[in-house]
Amino acid sequence: MDFNILSPMAVTEAELVATNVPEDDHPDWSATETYEAGARVISTDTHRIYESVIDSNTGQDPTLDDGSAWLELSVTNRWRAFDQNRSNTARQADRITYSIVPTQDCDAIALFGLTAGSLRIEVWDGGARIYDQRFAMVDAGHVVSAYTWFFGSVVYARQKVVNGFPGYLGHRIDITIDAPGGVAEAGHIVMGRNNLLGRVLNLPSVRFVSHSRKGYDDFGNEILVKRGSTRKVDLSLLVPTHQAQRVMDIVAEVDGLATAFYLSGDGPGYGIEGLGFVDDHSQPIDVAGESVFPLIIKTLK
The missing domain is CATH 2.60.120.260 (Galactose-binding domain-like)
Structure with a gap:
């Protein structure tokens, strides 16, 4: 694989x-409109949704606001896929x-x-x-x-x-x-x-990481707060040593970016497929011909 x-x-x-x-989640912000607390608008310049946090909110551009008048909520529906x-x-x-x-x-x-x-x-x-x-x-x-x-x-x-x-x-x-x-x-x-990085060696691990928490109500009863989950994928790649620089360049290129990873070949994917980011990568070099490169990827919710 x-x-x-x-x-x-x-x-x-x-x-x-x-x-x-x-892109019509809410009305476009207008400089002449007065907004009360809780009112929502969009900006088609930034493709974001904003909510007024004060009453009598007039003439304060949410795209330039420091948070005192507007709260940025999310991107608009059109752009959420990106x-x-x-x-x-x-x-x-x-x-x-x-x-x-x-x-x-x-x-x-x-x-x-x-x-x-x-x-x-x-x-x-x-x-x-x-x-x-x-x-x-x-x-x-x-x-x-x-x-x-x-x-x-x-x-x-x-x-x-x-x-x-x-x-x-x-x-x-x-x-x-x-x-x-x-x-x-x-x-x-x-x-x-x-980019094909290398061949996956046996015994990769996929760890389920829960972000849910246990809280308590006013009477001390336990409450489970569901917050979703992610996965941590830990594997080793067999890479021809002469391609070490290529692999390092690709990892550097995707550093800090949400990207996709998956297995190809005749076998099943074993759950090693997702949207995530490279968390750790080391490259011990075996000059004899092929090197084993450990790689850790964390998925996004």
């Missing part, structure tokens, strides 16, 4: 050329579409926090469609017996990695997330260049 990681590109107004997700936060999902009835023109080589897309029956990726070179694939999002991994095949509920995958398509500069990539009759959702979309 090979370990892959994406070098993510930023998706801004320059790359996002079309979408069916409106805010490096999987749990803050973009939502749209029936279907979400994004059309993106890459500003760097982009041969892979990883989508997380999906609610969808199917996913479609198209690539256009001018007016010619040069790639078109649709993926059913039914997760057959939950079928573990004849009973679950016939009587188990349908389970849909929440994430998908697509790679190997011709996403060169100037091409347009169309993403369609379909949930007919329901609400389509996308938590975070990573687009960029796929």
